[in-house]
Amino acid sequence: MAVQLELSHITKIFKKDKDLVKAxxxxxxxxxxxEMLTFLGPSGCGKTTVLRMVAGFEIPTxxxxxxxxxDVTNVPVNRRDIGFVFQNYALFPHMSVFENVAYGLRVKRxxxxxxxxxxxxxxxxxxxxxxxxxxPNQLSxxxxxxxxxxxxxxxxxxxxxxDEPLSNLDAKLRIHMRTEIRRIQQQLNVTCLYVTHDxxxxxxxxxxxxxxxxxxxxxxxxxxEIYSDPRSLFVADFIGQxxxxxxxxxxxxxxxxxxxxxxxxxxxxxxxDEAFSPGAAVSVVVRPESIAPxxxxxxxxxxxTATFLGGRLEYEVLLPSGQTILSFDPYEPGxxxxxxxxxxxxxxxxxSSVALPSKQEVRS
Amino acid sequence: xxxxxxxxxxxxxxxxxxxxxxxxxxxxLWISLALFVLYPLGRLLLVxxxxxxxxxxxxxxxxxxxxxxxxxxxxSLFLAAAVALSGTFLGYIYAFVVTxxxxxxxxxxxxSAVTTLPLISPPFTSSIALTLSLGPNGILLKLLGIExxxxxxxxGTWMSETLTFFPVAFLTLAAILAAIDPNLExxxxxxxxxxxxxxxxxTLPLSIPGIANALLLLxxxxxxxxxxxxxxxxxxxxxxxxxxxxxxxxxxxxxGGASLSFLLLLPAMTVYLMQRFWVGKKSYVTVGGKTGxxxxxxxTGLLLEGFALAVCFFITAFILYLYSIILLGALVKVWGVxxxxxxENFRYVFTHGRKAITDTLTIAAVAxxxxxxxxxxxxxxxxxxxxxxxxxxxxxxxLNYALPGTVVGIAYIIAFNEKPxxxxxxxxxxxxxxxxxxxxxxxxxxxxxxxQIDPSIEEASASLGAGTARTFFRVTVPLVVPSVxxxxxxxxxxxxTAISATIFLVSVxxxxxxxxxxxxxxxxxxxxxxxxxxxLILLVFCATAVLTGLTxxxxxxxxxxxxxx
Numbered sequence: 012m013a014v015q016l017e018l019s020h021i022t023k024i025f026k027k028d029k030d031l032v033k034a035x036x037x038x039x040x041x042x043x044x045x046e047m048l049t050f051l052g053p054s055g056c057g058k059t060t061v062l063r064m065v066a067g068f069e070i071p072t073x074x075x076x077x078x079x080x081x082d083v084t085n086v087p088v089n090r091r092d093i094g095f096v097f098q099n100y101a102l103f104p105h106m107s108v109f110e111n112v113a114y115g116l117r118v119k120r121x122x123x124x125x126x127x128x129x130x131x132x133x134x135x136x137x138x139x140x141x142x143x144x145x146x147p148n149q150l151s152x153x154x155x156x157x158x159x160x161x162x163x164x165x166x167x168x169x170x171x172x173x174d175e176p177l178s179n180l181d182a183k184l185r186i187h188m189r190t191e192i193r194r195i196q197q198q199l200n201v202t203c204l205y206v207t208h209d210x211x212x213x214x215x216x217x218x219x220x221x222x223x224x225x226x227x228x229x230x231x232x233x234x235x236e237i238y239s240d241p242r243s244l245f246v247a248d249f250i251g252q253x254x255x256x257x258x259x260x261x262x263x264x265x266x267x268x269x270x271x272x273x274x275x276x277x278x279x280x281x282x283x284d285e286a287f288s289p290g291a292a293v294s295v296v297v298r299p300e301s302i303a304p305x306x307x308x309x310x311x312x313x314x315x316t317a318t319f320l321g322g323r324l325e326y327e328v329l330l331p332s333g334q335t336i337l338s339f340d341p342y343e344p345g346x347x348x349x350x351x352x353x354x355x356x357x358x359x360x361x362x363s364s365v366a367l368p369s370k371q372e373v374r375s
Numbered sequence: 376x377x378x379x380x381x382x383x384x385x386x387x388x389x390x391x392x393x394x395x396x397x398x399x400x401x402x403x404l405w406i407s408l409a410l411f412v413l414y415p416l417g418r419l420l421l422v423x424x425x426x427x428x429x430x431x432x433x434x435x436x437x438x439x440x441x442x443x444x445x446x447x448x449x450x451s452l453f454l455a456a457a458v459a460l461s462g463t464f465l466g467y468i469y470a471f472v473v474t475x476x477x478x479x480x481x482x483x484x485x486x487s488a489v490t491t492l493p494l495i496s497p498p499f500t501s502s503i504a505l506t507l508s509l510g511p512n513g514i515l516l517k518l519l520g521i522e523x524x525x526x527x528x529x530x531g532t533w534m535s536e537t538l539t540f541f542p543v544a545f546l547t548l549a550a551i552l553a554a555i556d557p558n559l560e561x562x563x564x565x566x567x568x569x570x571x572x573x574x575x576x577x578t579l580p581l582s583i584p585g586i587a588n589a590l591l592l593l594x595x596x597x598x599x600x601x602x603x604x605x606x607x608x609x610x611x612x613x614x615x616x617x618x619x620x621x622x623x624x625x626x627x628x629x630x631g632g633a634s635l636s637f638l639l640l641l642p643a644m645t646v647y648l649m650q651r652f653w654v655g656k657k658s659y660v661t662v663g664g665k666t667g668x669x670x671x672x673x674x675t676g677l678l679l680e681g682f683a684l685a686v687c688f689f690i691t692a693f694i695l696y697l698y699s700i701i702l703l704g705a706l707v708k709v710w711g712v713x714x715x716x717x718x719e720n721f722r723y724v725f726t727h728g729r730k731a732i733t734d735t736l737t738i739a740a741v742a743x744x745x746x747x748x749x750x751x752x753x754x755x756x757x758x759x760x761x762x763x764x765x766x767x768x769x770x771x772x773x774l775n776y777a778l779p780g781t782v783v784g785i786a787y788i789i790a791f792n793e794k795p796x797x798x799x800x801x802x803x804x805x806x807x808x809x810x811x812x813x814x815x816x817x818x819x820x821x822x823x824x825x826x827q828i829d830p831s832i833e834e835a836s837a838s839l840g841a842g843t844a845r846t847f848f849r850v851t852v853p854l855v856v857p858s859v860x861x862x863x864x865x866x867x868x869x870x871x872t873a874i875s876a877t878i879f880l881v882s883v884x885x886x887x888x889x890x891x892x893x894x895x896x897x898x899x900x901x902x903x904x905x906x907x908x909x910x911l912i913l914l915v916f917c918a919t920a921v922l923t924g925l926t927x928x929x930x931x932x933x934x935x936x937x938x939x940x
Binding site: 066067068087088089090091092093094095097098099101102103104105114115118119159162163166 | 845
């Protein structure tokens with residue numbers, strides 16, 4: 012049975028060269044049973060530290076961790092019933108694949124017969140049924156990571172924790188393993204926390220994403236919410252690419268603001284849970300794929316670079332304000348293309364954009 | 376995120392609660408270190424600085440007032456400096472030849488092999504051979520027609536110690552020279568510098584930390600050396616270790632001996648601290664980093680290479696010559712007088728020396744596994760556990776090794792000659808002396824190899840449900856077995872060949888091969904001394920071969936090529 016995982020007000024302070032560093036700052040979250048929850052953020056944001064505290068490798072300075080309603084904050088790693096998959100696989104180099112996978116089962120004193128059956132099943136699940144007798148150094152990176160996964164899965168852990176498990180693999184294998192891991196996680200219906208700095212990975216695999224920045228939670232939500240409703244400029248900028256245009260609220264009607272920007276007025280959706288009043292400064296997040304050069308009406312600018320990528324054209328457009336706007340325009344034969352130096356108008360769909368209160372720093 | 380492994384927060388709950396096996400392990404380690412390292416040293420200082428319960432500098436002053444003892448202090452420092460310089464010079468040349476000059480690999484191998492001979496030989500070997508060559512009636516003297524040559528004193532001791540200790544410098548420097556990225560030298564050449572200029576401006580400066588380390592190591596070795604001066608220095612050139620020994624065994628003057636060993640302790644500790652806190656942090660060479668494609672080393676110019684090669688061949692030939700002298704000496708009736716070949720001397724060794732052989736082997740066989748265990752446990756605790764006393768533990772565990780053997784020996788007889796801990800005359804005291812002195816190599820190599828093993832391997836074990844003990848025995852120990860075996864080999868060799876500390880601790884019940892050799896030397900039974908040496912070298916050689924084989928096997932198993940079928 013999948014279990015629920017709760018972190019409440021977790022803080023971790025490290026001592027580094029006699030300075031105290033707050034690596035994790037008041038993080039609370041609830042992972043629902045069977046959910047795949049991804050921790051996403053730049054390196055150093057504290058995501059791995061949170062994961063290691065859930066595992067029990069680190070002890071929180073304050074806060075509590077509940078697995079299935081039971082407080083495990085001070086329970087040692089080996090009694091937590093978690094499965095941890097390491098970035099560098101951490102296979103035991105002196106043991107065969109079979110012995111690696113059997114390791115946890117032997118700790119739990121299963122009978123030899125059961126061990127053989129479970130190891131066989133585990134290796135079949137990750138597609139390595141015939142590699143039992145080989146040693147870790149005879150396997151490719153992808154195979155090693157599958158063994159590491161099988162080693163954890165045979166124990167049927169209550170919670171599966173994965174620390175950037177794909178970051179040492181090449182790009183193609185990484186995409187293949189994403190779907191593989193997601194398939195296995197859904198098939199076994201196990202609650203899973205997954206750390207990554209790769210937004211593609213986070214968007215494709217997760218039920219929900221927790222975006223972290225400087226030890227704090229920026230936003231928790233489904234990939235769709237995170238992308239279309241970023242709660243902060245950091246999230247908007249970190250997930251996908253974003254143009255951030257400064258604007259001013261003229262009036263508010265329901266959730267929709269009329270915003271004046273670059274000399275024009277657009278109806279833009281305000282971000283949830285924020286109150287806007289007329290006169291307030293806002294930042295409008297416009298995704299490159301929802302803004303395109305046009306011959307009709309729009310924001311005036313000049314093409315500074317035009318790059319053909321096959322499926323689309325990428326334009327960088329310089330506005331009179333000095334800001335550069337990135338635009339992705341899908342390519343179709345016969346469609347008008349612009350050259351560097353040409354004056355254009357930029358047209359965008361305000362309904363796919365979102366306005367955030369201004370005065371927020373972006374990725375610092 | 377873990378790139379710079381921040382240490383534990385000071386505000387967190389107790390680590391001990393989560394790692395219950397740590398407390399008993401720490402307790403056992405600290406008790407044994409306190410008993411066999413700190414306690415004897417404390418007693419030594421107590422004897423040095425008290426008279427009838429009162430603190431005093433009197434004992435030290437009376438030693439310093441003595442002209443002869445002052446001379447011994449000066450001689451010791453002078454000799455150590457001379458040996459450090461000449462040994463490091465020779466070691467550098469050897470290291471340079473082996474790492475930089477293209478040679479057939481068998482030639483390289485045999486040159487390295489010859490340099491290991493002094494490392495595994497009993498401490499008297501080169502002294503005996505040099506005495507037979509350059510001492511009274513020495514064959515080299517006769518051959519060259521030199522008369523009235525006094526070999527005893529500074530020159531003989533210096534020569535013998537240089538030959539005995541330069542391989543230490545060679546090993547240190549060869550590792551450094553081999554690790555210097557050849558691309559750096561290529562860069563120098565491509566910027567227009569001549570090969571010799573590149574050597575002077577790139578290679579040499581990069582090897583300076585290694586040179587400093589070698590100098591300190593050799594200085595300490597020579598300072599502590601007891602056997603060579605005992606045989607070769609004579610009365611005209613007193614040094615501290617032998618003076619302290621004679622003070623205790625000849626005059627039964629414990630206070631004088633303790634004070635002399637305190638004088639010896641001062642420079643030794645200085646060197647140890649310099650090595651730990653200064654040289655240790657100065658290495659430019661990073662091993663195992665990512666470099667571009669490995670280029671081959673370029674020639675440094677014929678003149679330099681020719682000189683280096685000539686020196687190497689001469690020294691190699693001389694070492695081989697010395698060892699053949701020992702073998703020959705063991706096979707003739709009376710050296711230089713009656714040169715008929717005979718096996719009589721070996722018969723003597725296996726009859727009269729039988730007890731010494733079995734005693735030595737027994738002690739080595741008991742000490743080696745215990746020392747191996749100690750090395751793994753201390754190494755693991757020091758490298759892996761975050762606990763406030765581990766730094767101090769590392770320092771303490773390497774302390775006896777840093778102290779000259781004479782100091783340790785004298786400290787041990789002072790500490791363990793009376794109740795509450797009466798150990799003199801037992802095997803325990805000999806085994807303890809060896810373990811706590813010579814496990815240092817093992818401790819260091821375990822720490823080094825754990826440094827290479829990512830902690831996630833052990834975390835993986837814990838996350839799979841294994842407790843501390845299981846993780847230690849199933850994961851950590853198998854992974855460090857090769858380095859433990861390396862340490863055990865070192866320990867075994869020293870159990871067989873050490874003398875400086877144990878000469879104070881031998882008794883009627885337990886005699887050692889090295890002390891038997893010394894007895895033969897003092898009674899001028901050179902043939903028997905040679906035969907004992909040969910037997911000892913062969914024993915050490917066989918044991919090392921076995922341990923080396925085991926190390927290779929274990930290393931292969933870990934890399935996973937062999938393994939169970």
